[in-house]
Amino acid sequence: MSDFSLPADTAGRREKLSVLFTEAVPHNHALGLRLEEVGATDATVVMPYADVLVGNPETGVVAGGAVTTLIDAASGTAVMAALGAFAAIVTLDLRIDYLRPARPGLPLTAHAECYKVTRLVAFVRAQVHQGDPAMPVASSQGTFMRVED
Amino acid sequence: MSTPSLPLADLVRQVRQSREYPRLTDAIPYTRFMGIGVENLAGEMLCRMRYAPHLIGNSLLPALHGGTLGALLESSAIFELLLKTDTERVPKVISTTVDFLRSGKAQDTFARAFITRQGRRVANVRVEAWQDDRTRPIASSHALFLLSEP
Numbered sequence: 501m502s503d504f505s506l507p508a509d510t511a512g513r514r515e516k517l518s519v520l521f522t523e524a525v526p527h528n529h530a531l532g533l534r535l536e537e538v539g540a541t542d543a544t545v546v547m548p549y550a551d552v553l554v555g556n557p558e559t560g561v562v563a564g565g566a567v568t569t570l571i572d573a574a575s576g577t578a579v580m581a582a583l584g585a586f587a588a589i590v591t592l593d594l595r596i597d598y599l600r601p602a603r604p605g606l607p608l609t610a611h612a613e614c615y616k617v618t619r620l621v622a623f624v625r626a627q628v629h630q631g632d633p634a635m636p637v638a639s640s641q642g643t644f645m646r647v648e649d
Numbered sequence: 650m651s652t653p654s655l656p657l658a659d660l661v662r663q664v665r666q667s668r669e670y671p672r673l674t675d676a677i678p679y680t681r682f683m684g685i686g687v688e689n690l691a692g693e694m695l696c697r698m699r700y701a702p703h704l705i706g707n708s709l710l711p712a713l714h715g716g717t718l719g720a721l722l723e724s725s726a727i728f729e730l731l732l733k734t735d736t737e738r739v740p741k742v743i744s745t746t747v748d749f750l751r752s753g754k755a756q757d758t759f760a761r762a763f764i765t766r767q768g769r770r771v772a773n774v775r776v777e778a779w780q781d782d783r784t785r786p787i788a789s790s791h792a793l794f795l796l797s798e799p
Contacts, residue, residue: 527714530703552682555727556739558657563679564723564742569716591715595746 504586513538516586517577521545528573531566535577542613543577545570549605560604564596567608567628567638571596574610575624575642582614582622587646589622594642602637606630621645658737665732673731683717685724687732694732696725696760705755713753715788718778721760722747722790726774729762730794737797740772745792753787756780765791772796 506513514535521528521535536544547570555563572591579589612626621643628638664673670687674680684699698721706714730740760778771793778788
C-alpha cells in the first residue's frame, strides 16, 4: 500500500502525481496538460493554447469541453493530494460557471482545492485563469467518489 | 489550422438546409479533434463521439476521460442550438452541470440534446449521453447558453 501513498513534500508529490499527465492518462496527455504544483489539498494544472482546442474558429476561443477536461483533471489531482494517496476516484458531478471569455493564444491555468473529504466523497472547488488569478475565466464545484481499487 | 471558406453564420445556414453536417463539425477544430459529429438516425439528430485511444482517461479499465463526456454533451447542446434555432453565432456557454452516471467504455458514445426553454437571450439545454443502451445513460448535463445578442 505504501507504494500508493504520496510524500509530504510538495516536490515529491508533484513528481509522483505527474504520471497522471503522461501517456498513462492519454487524454490529459493529448491536451498537453501539465502539473505545475501540488500542495497538501490543492493542485495547479496548465493547458497550453493549441489550435485543436478552438471551439469557435472565428474568434479562436478555446472550446468549453477542453476547459471541462482541464478542470476535471486538476480537481481529481487535488482530491488525491488531500487523500495523500494515488486513490481510485471517479467524478460524480461537475458544475462550471464561465465568467469571462478566454483570450485566444494564452494558456489556461486551473487551481483546484479539495476542501472537504469524507470516507467516500470529496468536494472540490476550482478556478481557471490566464495569468491573473483575480480575473478568473471559469469557476467550478465538483464532487468525487472513492471506488474500490 | 484550415480556415473555413465561409463565415460560420453562412455555413450554419447552408447546413441547416442541406444537412451536410460534417461541413460544420469539421469547421470547428475541437470537434474535429475529438471525433464529434452530427448524424441523423431514424429522423432524430444525434451527436456521436467516435472512439479513439486519445480519449481514454483510465487506461486500466479502460474508461473514457470524464472531460471527453463533458465535451460531447456541450458540443451536442451547441449543435442543437445552431441547427434547430435561428441563432447567428456559436452560442456562448454560461454554466453547465454534468452528472457522471456510469464509466464510459472504449467505444462510440452518442448524445441527444433537448432545448427545454429558448428565450431571446438565454437557452436552457438538457443533454444525455449513452453507449450500448439508451435507457442506461453514462452522463447527463443541463446547461445555459447566451444566444446572439441583439
